[in-house]
Amino acid sequence: MIATSHILTQLTNRLQSGPFSIGQISVTPASDGRVELRHQDDGGRPGGELESFTDPCAARGIAQYDAEGEYRPLKGSPNLKAGWRLDLAGPEEVRIALDIFYPAALAVWAADCGGRLRVVPLSQTLERQTGMYRYARTISPEGARELTRRQCLTGCSRRPIWSELPVHEMGTSGDALPLLCPEACSFFVAEARLVAKAEFEAKATAAPGPAA
């Protein structure tokens, strides 16, 4: 467990080094100590064209639905809507807003920077599942890799560092503050169950029936 004060210190230091991005968000500190957050797609737009907020909790309303009005259950989905800016008072407000946009991302980053991040292998996550999700344990290694590519690399802004995919497939975050995923989420487990079920059914269909 990383203390909030430690996360805040780390974030303050990062802000002092200049602008950065995290996920789909650009974070720009100003010389007066205020910090602006906006969608990276709005990078070149004048601030007056964007809907402005000064309350970090406005992030909740922004992050809840995509541009088509669809609910975003997975906050790492790369479909954060654009057209807004948060004009925040300083690091503490930035911390609050980013924790809403990308829950626990700053704590994971701080733990990683301090060499204290615990990464949970997929096998352990699946082994813990109970009820109907126990079936997810039977997913094949190849099925898990394909699902990781589809669900995580394409459908999520976080990098699944728990996976067995080669590093070159996961890409790098460059100057961005990394959005790390140290343990497969419940959405992944739910999908893994469906893949495992499809694999089982495919095998059953392919198996030769009893000789007549």
Ligand code: SF4
């Ligand atoms: S398991 Fe995959 S989809 Fe879920 S949060 Fe991690 S990277 Fe995103």
